[in-house]
Amino acid sequence: MTQHADRRLEKRFDPLLTEKVVFAVGPQHPSLPAPVALNVQADGELIERVYPEVGYMHRGVEHLCQTRPLAQCAPLLSRCDWLSGHFADYIYSNAIEQLYNVEAPERAQWLRTLVLELNRISSHLFWWGQLGLEAGAITPVFWAMRERELLLDLFYELTGSRWHHHWIIPGGVNGEPPLGWYGRVSSALRQVAEAVEHYERFYSDNAIWINRSELIGTLDADFALISGASGPVLRASGVAHDLRRDQPYLKYAEVEFDIPSGEHGDVLDRYRVRMEEIRQSISIAGHCLEELASVGDDAQLRDGEIPEINNETELPKGDVYAAVEGPRGEMGLTLVTNGGAVPERVHLRAPSLYHLFLLDELCRGYLLADLFVIFGSLDIMIGEVDR
Amino acid sequence: MLPEVLQQLVREAGGEPLLLDARNQRAILSDAGNVELMCKKLRNGGFTRLIDFTARHHEADEFEMHLVLRHPDHAHCGLSLKWKWQVKKPAGDAPKESYNEDGGAGQPGGHAPRQAGFASHPSLSRVWPAAGLCEREIFEMFGIPFAGNENLAPLLLDERFRDNPLRKDFQPEKAKTYAESLLEQRDEDAMLEAVGGEL
Numbered sequence: 001m002t003q004h005a006d007r008r009l010e011k012r013f014d015p016l017l018t019e020k021v022v023f024a025v026g027p028q029h030p031s032l033p034a035p036v037a038l039n040v041q042a043d044g045e046l047i048e049r050v051y052p053e054v055g056y057m058h059r060g061v062e063h064l065c066q067t068r069p070l071a072q073c074a075p076l077l078s079r080c081d082w083l084s085g086h087f088a089d090y091i092y093s094n095a096i097e098q099l100y101n102v103e104a105p106e107r108a109q110w111l112r113t114l115v116l117e118l119n120r121i122s123s124h125l126f127w128w129g130q131l132g133l134e135a136g137a138i139t140p141v142f143w144a145m146r147e148r149e150l151l152l153d154l155f156y157e158l159t160g161s162r163w164h165h166h167w168i169i170p171g172g173v174n175g176e177p178p179l180g181w182y183g184r185v186s187s188a189l190r191q192v193a194e195a196v197e198h199y200e201r202f203y204s205d206n207a208i209w210i211n212r213s214e215l216i217g218t219l220d221a222d223f224a225l226i227s228g229a230s231g232p233v234l235r236a237s238g239v240a241h242d243l244r245r246d247q248p249y250l251k252y253a254e255v256e257f258d259i260p261s262g263e264h265g266d267v268l269d270r271y272r273v274r275m276e277e278i279r280q281s282i283s284i285a286g287h288c289l290e291e292l293a294s295v296g297d298d299a300q301l302r303d304g305e306i307p308e309i310n311n312e313t314e315l316p317k318g319d320v321y322a323a324v325e326g327p328r329g330e331m332g333l334t335l336v337t338n339g340g341a342v343p344e345r346v347h348l349r350a351p352s353l354y355h356l357f358l359l360d361e362l363c364r365g366y367l368l369a370d371l372f373v374i375f376g377s378l379d380i381m382i383g384e385v386d387r
Numbered sequence: 388m389l390p391e392v393l394q395q396l397v398r399e400a401g402g403e404p405l406l407l408d409a410r411n412q413r414a415i416l417s418d419a420g421n422v423e424l425m426c427k428k429l430r431n432g433g434f435t436r437l438i439d440f441t442a443r444h445h446e447a448d449e450f451e452m453h454l455v456l457r458h459p460d461h462a463h464c465g466l467s468l469k470w471k472w473q474v475k476k477p478a479g480d481a482p483k484e485s486y487n488e489d490g491g492a493g494q495p496g497g498h499a500p501r502q503a504g505f506a507s508h509p510s511l512s513r514v515w516p517a518a519g520l521c522e523r524e525i526f527e528m529f530g531i532p533f534a535g536n537e538n539l540a541p542l543l544l545d546e547r548f549r550d551n552p553l554r555k556d557f558q559p560e561k562a563k564t565y566a567e568s569l570l571e572q573r574d575e576d577a578m579l580e581a582v583g584g585e586l
Binding site: 054055058060062063066067225226227228230239241247319321323330332334336344345347349353354357386387 | 435436437438439441443451453455457459465467469515516517520528541542543544545552553557559
């Protein structure tokens with residue numbers, strides 16, 4: 001327990017005699033996005049401890065990946081975090097490219113950067129709608145889904161799939177965008193940018209939202225750093241770490257963008273950081289569209305530079321760690337191969353796992369009604385926690 | 388690439404830096420016996436962020452541990468460390484230890500004790516608290532216990548399932564038998580309930 005949490009409990013101590021209760025929220029609950037049990041210990045309405053119990057969606061993805069050719073692992077990995085499938089496709093492809101010591105062609109890198117940012121926006125929109133539900137407002141989810149649908153339609157045009165794409169493949173991307181697609185991306189981005197301003201007008205001065213989020217679920221920067229937090233959760237606590245700037249991959253080094261960060265690490269800061277990230281992603285995507293108008297033709301490495309990864313492909317021996325700044329934080333893939341088609345070890349670093357177990361610290365001393373707002377502000381994907 | 392000062396730090400901690408690419412510096416710890424001390428040196432030297440900690444079953448009782456760290460002041464490069472670890476079986480009929488501490492005092496929904504009987508790996512959760520979760524997963528998936536980690540309760544698997552699925556000698560048939568036994572138990576419970584608790 002940190003001193004911060006102690007002070008909170010002391011400050012909000014209820015002098016009335018209340019009985020401590022222990023109860024489980026979930027694993028099936030209307031406010032939970034997927035099966036997870038939150039075992040809560042409360043003193044009256046004040047939360048004392050929260051113990052997440054996970055595993056209800058465990059599918060043995062890592063075991064499955066280690067018992068079949070690597071070519072069959074991509075669909076398994078992208079189904080761990082189904083809201084940001086392109087990111088899983090990227091770390092899978094990047095890990096294989098590291099094994100072969102090759103880089104995707106420049107055009108493929110710009111296309112990948114563009115698609116990852118579109119995916120980040122669509123994931124953040126889903127989060128925003130869901131956060132509204134957690135706070136008791138039903139309208140935002142309809143607005144968010146409306147704008148998100150624009151992006152899913154673009155993904156469908158590009159990859160033939162709305163969620164599980166497999167368009168980013170080892171050595172490049174699986175095909176050029178269809179005719180007129182870039183124009184439709186520009187149009188969708190303009191609509192999303194206008195919508196985000198509309199969302200902000202709805203939320204920013206809303207007294208109910210400010211009261212529900214300001215200084216609620218605060219996370220100290222030091223505690224966030226040692227607890228494995230990453231992504232918007234870490235940045236909201238004032239630590240401006242972002243892999244896109246710290247360890248630039250793809251074309252992020254050639255794009256100018258800001259890394260938004262917060263001050264208190266509360267629900268409001270996490271909200272503001274993600275909303276600003278949507279704006280930054282729109283700006284990055286716009287830059288990518290400009291570059292793609294003039295960059296070379298090849299979007300895939302040629303035969304001989306990297307083989308087609310199929311069930312018979314024998315992978316070079318090695319171990320690599322591929323990481324990407326996902327919408328929820330650092331998503332990483334440890335891949336160990338021993339010269340055969342079946343990998344020795346596949347391990348997915350899921351940011352949501354670390355964030356879920358922050359709940360005990362974040363909720364301590366707050367009201368039971370704050371539990372779901374705090375949970376929603378973390379943008380947890382149970383699919384990647386359970387794997 | 389990892390700045391020279393950090394490469395020196397890795398050497399002092401007992402590791403041998405191996406440059407692979409501009410972003411990810413790799414190092415191998417040759418003397419894993421002092422792994423906790425080496426990790427403390429790295430943390431005190433500024434590697435305060437643990438990104439990932441996992442294991443790989445090599446063969447028989449041999450494992451390879453993989454650790455990914457970041458230095459906040461040199462965030463442009465990560466450090467991946469790996470070392471071998473041998474899990475020694477106890478001699479003779481040594482009593483089995485329980486590594487589950489029921490999740491700490493007063494934890495609601497605590498799990499049943501889970502047993503293991505091998506020599507322990509020192510817990511890195513005392514160096515980086517984030518390692519605690521990773522160690523829970525490594526323990527249940529590989530069976531490597533961590534001395535000093537107070538909570539090694541199962542994370543993803545059913546608490547009654549006593550096998551380690553990511554070991555190479557894992558037999559998937561066991562999981563099937565286990566699932567069938569759960570279904571049988573459920574049918575038996577339903578029947579008992581229907582007849583009022585007695586057959």
